[in-house]
Amino acid sequence: MADDGLQYTYSGLTLQPHPWSAAVLEVKAAVEQLAGCAFNSCLLNHYRSGEDHMSWHSDNEPLYGQQPVIASVSFGDTRDFVLRHNIHRTHRLTVPLASGDVLTMSGTTQQHWQHCVPKRRKVLGPRINLTFRNIIRPEGPELALARTLAKSSCLPTIDKQLQVPTTAEHLPNTDRNTKMSGADFELRVQDGGIYWGSERVSIKGVNWFGFETADFALHGLWCTNMLQLLDFTAQHFNAIRLPFSCELALNMDARQPGNIDYAANPELQGLTTGQVVDRFIQECARRGLLVLLDMHRLAAAQDIPELWYSAEYPESAVLQGWKTMVLRYKDCWNVFAADLNNEPHGCASWGDGNLRTDWQLAAARIGAVILEANPRLLIFVEGVERNGCVQPCENCWWGGHIAGAAKAPVALPVEGKLVYSPHVYGPDVFGQPYFSDPSFPDNMPDVWSRHFGFIKQEGHGPAICPGEWGGWAKEGGSDAAWQVKLADWFVEHGITDSFYWCLNPNSGDTGGILQEDWATPHQHKLDIVARAHPNPTKWPQDEVTPAAPAPEDCQVESTVDPAAFGGAPAACAAEPAAAGAEPAAPVAAAVPAAPLSAGEVEVTEVNAWDEGAVRCFQLEAKVTNTGPGPASSMRLRVAAAEELQKAWNATQLPDEGGFWVFDFPDWVGPSGGLAVGANVVVGLIVKGEKPTEFAVV
């Protein structure tokens, strides 16, 4: 339905709208009041039952303008409305829409997000949905109206009515000037533990990710107020691990954050990414939350690299990024530690003296530069995935293996600063062989001891603070048994510090402390973390030092010339690319050699079950190399269905135009290739809808 004279084009079809009915006009008037703007058209959708659905799409037709406001009203049975980010496909938000709910989407939502109404077998009744939009006429009064709306600062990005109250309490508090100098707060390591003065501390931390992504902003701010979430976090935790990218560190004040709903976060309006980080850290200080800075990725839009540097971000750029970050927050007392590099894996080695891959040596170099900039910080060093491990080499997590430290500890120039920070996960994240041992979970303590716990048993030297652990922990499931076992093992072994993964609900393989509404906690997860850390330390709280945003002071010269240790390789196996002292311009990833072989894929449904109203499937895709040569660049492509929950025996690469793409880990064949005639069985768990198109490319 639409105003007279308007046409509606949908998928190339031009439709002639119906005139407004009295009933719809009545709804329109009410919705215009709520949304604060006028609409000239409405699309009416009838879902006869849960079998009727709407596939993934964005309402980004040019006739709606650049930043359309779309208000959707639901009547009848409740249906899930799911949003996913165009690039980060696992970043999702599910909003159940009940009868009478009004959801508005606006700002850049249609540019960055898709939405759908998935099938729900258990929903039997009908639903009617009215989506009100504003079609721009080539000329005339509506064009002017659309322009005004696009400029209006009060447009929410996604706003389900009655959500996200914002109150004056969250406005910047400018008269608070009680300063605590950074030097007043310092943690030190002694006899394998972290101390605050003479007090042995307990850091009960949680990860909140987002700044490291191409959003350059914490996730969840698209629907939740940052300060309210910090209030929640401070009730249950005393520290936050803050992932960021090297790209962010080098462009703090040149980048604008994305995907923030400024109606929900008015205090962040107009701030650069760097200023949002400043504000976040300052607000953490007000709530007694410590902040662990975590260089989680190099380029924001790319995956976690195997090594701590890349062709695009040579070590000099990484050091510069770290100095910028550390100097900027030097006077923020609650910024207490630096996690040098997230999850070294693949070819990252430990203690073998290979300057291109040896993480033990690199950690010492990066740690020294950070300590020179701020000697107060603790230095968190993660492990590697494989090399340097005990024999026989055992499957471990990215960043999980610090076994090499027994023989080759990281040497830092300041005493009492070294914390080993392994990542450790359970069966929800990847099916390691030791999870199917008949004695599971009682076999786990030995595994943990071999990977990192042995450091603790020595009772002196560096401390251990796992920087990531977590999972769905579904009641009665093996992941819950694993988490409880780990929590108890922490307590038994005096591991009083850790950071749980994660606060965000949009972590595909673990879920979050928060449910998908970004508001309700999963109590069973809070209980597990409380079991691991029953006596978290209470830090100072009320005092805060505003960050010193002095970017000129932070432009520091690198002290290590990467050329001195062979430059930056584009990939582990490749010859090093020449590296300058400045971050190089982006370099296209090495183009894989044309596949030598063809492959076949055979798909079997192993299992199917319902999770609430959502149908879930476990599939196996058997990929066989049919020759003529070994297949080192063979990939599995699957036409993306609704939601991929988990994949094993394969590494998921970024989506390519509607396809999930998987690479095979290099253990499936000698030197990274699948031999002719050999196969690998890739496991997938998908939710909602079963993918049907599989191809080997």
Ligand SMILES: O=C(O)CCC(=O)C(=O)O
């Ligand atoms: O039914 C809904 O809630 C969504 C409808 C929709 O996305 C559309 O009409 O474009």
Ligand SMILES: [Fe+2]
């Ligand atoms: Fe839509």
